Amino acid sequence: MAVRNYLVIGAGKAGCHAAETIRAADPASTVVLVGQEAHPPYERPPLSKDLLLDDTGGIADILVRPLRELSDKGIDLRLSTRVTRLEPARHVVHTDRGTIPYDRVLLATGARPRSLPQAGMLRAERLHHLRTFDDAERLRHRLRDGVRIVVIGAGLIGLEVAAAARARGCAVTVVERSGTVASRIACDDIAQALLRLHRDNGVKFLLDSNVEAMDERGPEVVLTLEDGTDLRADTVLVSIGVEPDAELAREAGLETHDGVRTDEYGRTSHPDVFAAGDVAASWHPLYQRHLRSESWQTALAQARCVAGNMVGTEQPYLDIPVQWSSQNGKLLHCAGCSDGCDLALRCGDIGAFAAAVYFFKNQCLRAVQGFSIGRELRAAIRLMSAQHVIPLQMLHEEFDPVAAAKAGSRGELACQT
Amino acid sequence: MPDLKWFRLASTSEVPADEGRGFEVGGKRIAVFNLGGSFHCVSDICTHEYALLSEGYLDGACIECPLHGGGFDVRTGKAIMAPAETDLKTYPVECRDGEIFVAIEVTKENV
Numbered sequence: 001m002a003v004r005n006y007l008v009i010g011a012g013k014a015g016c017h018a019a020e021t022i023r024a025a026d027p028a029s030t031v032v033l034v035g036q037e038a039h040p041p042y043e044r045p046p047l048s049k050d051l052l053l054d055d056t057g058g059i060a061d062i063l064v065r066p067l068r069e070l071s072d073k074g075i076d077l078r079l080s081t082r083v084t085r086l087e088p089a090r091h092v093v094h095t096d097r098g099t100i101p102y103d104r105v106l107l108a109t110g111a112r113p114r115s116l117p118q119a120g121m122l123r124a125e126r127l128h129h130l131r132t133f134d135d136a137e138r139l140r141h142r143l144r145d146g147v148r149i150v151v152i153g154a155g156l157i158g159l160e161v162a163a164a165a166r167a168r169g170c171a172v173t174v175v176e177r178s179g180t181v182a183s184r185i186a187c188d189d190i191a192q193a194l195l196r197l198h199r200d201n202g203v204k205f206l207l208d209s210n211v212e213a214m215d216e217r218g219p220e221v222v223l224t225l226e227d228g229t230d231l232r233a234d235t236v237l238v239s240i241g242v243e244p245d246a247e248l249a250r251e252a253g254l255e256t257h258d259g260v261r262t263d264e265y266g267r268t269s270h271p272d273v274f275a276a277g278d279v280a281a282s283w284h285p286l287y288q289r290h291l292r293s294e295s296w297q298t299a300l301a302q303a304r305c306v307a308g309n310m311v312g313t314e315q316p317y318l319d320i321p322v323q324w325s326s327q328n329g330k331l332l333h334c335a336g337c338s339d340g341c342d343l344a345l346r347c348g349d350i351g352a353f354a355a356a357v358y359f360f361k362n363q364c365l366r367a368v369q370g371f372s373i374g375r376e377l378r379a380a381i382r383l384m385s386a387q388h389v390i391p392l393q394m395l396h397e398e399f400d401p402v403a404a405a406k407a408g409s410r411g412e413l414a415c416q417t
Numbered sequence: 418m419p420d421l422k423w424f425r426l427a428s429t430s431e432v433p434a435d436e437g438r439g440f441e442v443g444g445k446r447i448a449v450f451n452l453g454g455s456f457h458c459v460s461d462i463c464t465h466e467y468a469l470l471s472e473g474y475l476d477g478a479c480i481e482c483p484l485h486g487g488g489f490d491v492r493t494g495k496a497i498m499a500p501a502e503t504d505l506k507t508y509p510v511e512c513r514d515g516e517i518f519v520a521i522e523v524t525k526e527n528v
Binding site: 296297300301304322324331373374375377378379381382402405406409 | 435484
């Protein structure tokens, strides 16, 4: 077989694991990993958690791999390089540092934070987004005792930052457009528990509120809400979600819709262009729809699976999407997709943050969300993957996914076909 | 070879079949797993990130970490499922008269 040239665009977690996988599976190939940031691949979960708390934390603490390891493996890592154009028909990409030919390319470009047009007039030092290590460092410098921070958007990032900012002595106000928190991933029970957790920690919430204007007046920012209320702040974080970085694919004429569309193998509408991680909206056979999962676990497992397929493995990616969040010492896990479910079972003690909500459709477990679930989560993922039909006598408020999963592995449960 | 010291961990009835329990003995966190009556001891702390494996899900001989789902073979300590990459330390284990004993290296702390 001729030597193949593999190119991975995006040197985040997904890109890093993909490059390693390709290298291990096809040692004779060349593997180029291109990243726009100046930093080698790093883990993003700490950016909104530990890294905001620890003034001595640096990039070296969160690297996916020690830098030497990538070069030792023969991965050609090119940082501070922006890919400007993808030409699938010619098998070449253009960067601000020249062109790179390839035989197969992976788009692992990730996502970027949404911006708020009303924030356009603020100076950079007062306005923050949180996506990169540099963003986190900049934000950490601002989180000082007594500083007033307004967090716009009560998603997981906003809530995690609110917790960190409180720990650093800031006065924190969260402004959220909807009537609840973490609404994209959490059901109402979980959201209410999160809300209480943060309120008890001194975070002020303004729900059902929109920021209409932001102005700098002297040393402070004045945020005007729709109802005319003025909020004063020293620092503003806009955390209203991310947009997949799908421009390269879109401009190259590949199919995109909320990300780069792929089949279950990670292949885009061009057979030599693949996508994985935050940017990929991939067909999921279990859910029978395209799914784009912004999660650490997807960046790891999907990237490895798709990278294997680039080399020729032909393995569909079937993992259940999982997300976790750590806030004020409470660990939240969410897995699966709860849309279209016909039964929700609330188990455990939500007041003690030892609880889970299980979602079922036709007696099959489809999603779980909960605090302090470890064993239950792992068992639940097995039940979801296998599409086991849970006997009715097990479906009550003390539903035990561990017992059900054990029954499943003993062959005692039917599977939905 | 460092000297080993035997510690009593639990009675066998405290660790039901196909389950695991975590203990702190001799300055170490040790997990013991019961695979159909045969007991296996490994370090209770996941090699990927801090989490107690005894709080994970045991499937056959594979313990799945409760935090990120890394998997280890509890008989050998081998990391067999991502994101786990580094093997777990294993400890010699013996059962006598319904009691489980584990052998741990002698250190300044546990003499």
